[in-house]
Amino acid sequence: MFQSFREPIGEPLLEWSQSIPNDGLIHLHLSVGSHALLLTDPESLADVLIHHAYDYEKPGFLRRHLRHALGEGLVVERGEAHKKKRKLLMPAFQQQRLYNMNPIILSTADLLVKQLRATIPSIVSSELHSKNMVDIKPWMSRAALDIAGHFILSHDFRTIYENRAFYNAWHVIEKGSTLSQLIWQGFSPELIKRLCPTSQDKQIASAGIYIRDTVSRIVDERLEQYKRLDKLPGDVLSQMITTGEFTREECIEQAVFGIGAAFDTTANILSWALYHIAKHPQLQATLRAEVKRGYEMNVPSEDIHRSMSLLTAVILEASRLHPPIPVTVRKAVRDSSIKNQFVPAGTCIIISPYVANRSSKLWGIEAEQFSPERWLSGRIRDGPSDNIESPSSPYAYLTFLHGPRSCPGRSLAMMEMCIIISSIVTVFKLTAQQENEPETRGFLSASPKDGIHIGLSKLNEDIHI
Numbered sequence: 365m366f367q368s369f370r371e372p373i374g375e376p377l378l379e380w381s382q383s384i385p386n387d388g389l390i391h392l393h394l395s396v397g398s399h400a401l402l403l404t405d406p407e408s409l410a411d412v413l414i415h416h417a418y419d420y421e422k423p424g425f426l427r428r429h430l431r432h433a434l435g436e437g438l439v440v441e442r443g444e445a446h447k448k449k450r451k452l453l454m455p456a457f458q459q460q461r462l463y464n465m466n467p468i469i470l471s472t473a474d475l476l477v478k479q480l481r482a483t484i485p486s487i488v489s490s491e492l493h494s495k496n497m498v499d500i501k502p503w504m505s506r507a508a509l510d511i512a513g514h515f516i517l518s519h520d521f522r523t524i525y526e527n528r529a530f531y532n533a534w535h536v537i538e539k540g541s542t543l544s545q546l547i548w549q550g551f552s553p554e555l556i557k558r559l560c561p562t563s564q565d566k567q568i569a570s571a572g573i574y575i576r577d578t579v580s581r582i583v584d585e586r587l588e589q590y591k592r593l594d595k596l597p598g599d600v601l602s603q604m605i606t607t608g609e610f611t612r613e614e615c616i617e618q619a620v621f622g623i624g625a626a627f628d629t630t631a632n633i634l635s636w637a638l639y640h641i642a643k644h645p646q647l648q649a650t651l652r653a654e655v656k657r658g659y660e661m662n663v664p665s666e667d668i669h670r671s672m673s674l675l676t677a678v679i680l681e682a683s684r685l686h687p688p689i690p691v692t693v694r695k696a697v698r699d700s701s702i703k704n705q706f707v708p709a710g711t712c713i714i715i716s717p718y719v720a721n722r723s724s725k726l727w728g729i730e731a732e733q734f735s736p737e738r739w740l741s742g743r744i745r746d747g748p749s750d751n752i753e754s755p756s757s758p759y760a761y762l763t764f765l766h767g768p769r770s771c772p773g774r775s776l777a778m779m780e781m782c783i784i785i786s787s788i789v790t791v792f793k794l795t796a797q798q799e800n801e802p803e804t805r806g807f808l809s810a811s812p813k814d815g816i817h818i819g820l821s822k823l824n825e826d827i828h829i
């Protein structure tokens with residue numbers, strides 16, 4: 365049945381979508397009596413993600429799995445409750461709030477680079493030695509976790525610097541994003557799960573308790589501040605409290621979910637982008653020159669990353685090839701239609717950013733190649749990222765999905781990735797030694813299986829940001 369979710373996640377679906385003649389829908393027989401529709405073209409995706417978005421919800425097994433890993437966040441809400449909560453939360457994601465995050469992201473990136481330098485003190489020349497190879501993924505995770513802490517709670521978890529316990533707890537949760545956990549959590553009877561928890565269940569449960577305890581202390585302090593009529597910071601937590609629509613428990617759950625949704629996804633793309641930069645020395649040199657020019661141009665710091673088109677293109681390309689959520693599933697909660705074809709209630713729908721992002725129909729025969737140039741129009745105009753080309757269809761790039769359930773953190777993630785990558789390429793020369801592309805694992809979020817190891821050597825002259 366779960367052949368469709370064989371690792372790397374999305375790959376078998378991509379093979380079928382390219383090899384089975386179809387008009388945007390492929391009927392998959394998963395097991396006896398169990399079937400699903402795989403969406404393969406922009407029209408079918410638009411019907412499910414936009415036109416009839418609320419006819420389709422996450423199925424019970426996925427919601428149970430997500431709940432077990434991340435708690436009762438927005439992503440498991442349904443129907444009217446989802447519409448209402450999303451509307452209440454969205455002001456926390458507005459542009460002004462992102463601008464306010466800019467100095468925090470810059471200082472996190474700065475700290476990250478300092479810590480990386482301190483960890484590899486032997487790197488003084490540009491000569492690469494095997495001991496200079498660093499698994500970049502945990503570093504990116506800690507930077508992204510600290511930024512998520514600021515954005516959601518205005519709290520510095522300092523996981524880059526010292527507080528590994530909070531990071532380690534999240535790492536346990538991330539490791540539980542496997543197909544076997546999905547099957548166990550999604551399909552086993554509640555009583556059996558309660559009476560016979562696996563050792564991984566126990567680890568995830570105690571990591572969850574640690575994370576919730578930490579977050580609940582911050583929530584309680586903020587509720588006290590609110591009662592005292594103190595001025596609250598403009599973060600996601602304050603947004604929830606001031607609407608008066610979220611209970612203390614809901615604030616905790618949404619905050620925990622928000623952190624989980626924000627950091628590992630961003631860290632994965634950051635790691636892949638650095639891997640591709642390391643693999644392409646010429647691209648790396650051009651990128652470094654673009655970053656240097658960008659910082660010499662005196663663009664206001666909150667817009668600086670937007671003036672760097674090649675950097676933006678590299679991130680878009682890494683996120684196209686390696687979407688951290690490669691597959692998501694929906695179930696028709698009422699009779700509906702896709703491309704004017706009747707879809708009965710209960711039908712399972714598979715949406716795969718991996719399939720859309722790598723489709724040769726949508727991206728051409730070189731769809732599976734890393735080619736940031738495909739995002740560059742060649743029209744260099746004044747203004748931020750003006751020469752970034754949109755894909756042939758919005759549904760050709762689904763890394764953040766589209767529609768009322770798309771990722772609200774997209775702009776934050778893009779800004780964060782631009783700043784962190786610029787900080788790294790200005791200080792280090794990156795080198796790749798892995799012959800084959802790192803393998804991925806995981807269902808909830810796909811991560812590099814054995815990390816992403818790149819060589820870091822200090823450049824002779826730093827560019828000062």
Ligand code: HEM
Nearest residue numbers: 438439625626629630689692763764765769771772773777
């Ligand atoms: C590169 C980084 C990121 C990627 C690729 C990403 C991708 C996604 C995707 C694909 C979904 C939809 C999942 C589904 O419905 O099956 C989603 C939902 C969500 N993401 Fe992100 N995300 C990223 C970063 C962030 C950040 C930084 C935040 C918050 C600060 C965030 C907050 C959320 C929330 C709250 C939802 C639930 C939305 C809803 O159900 O209405 N994400 N994300």
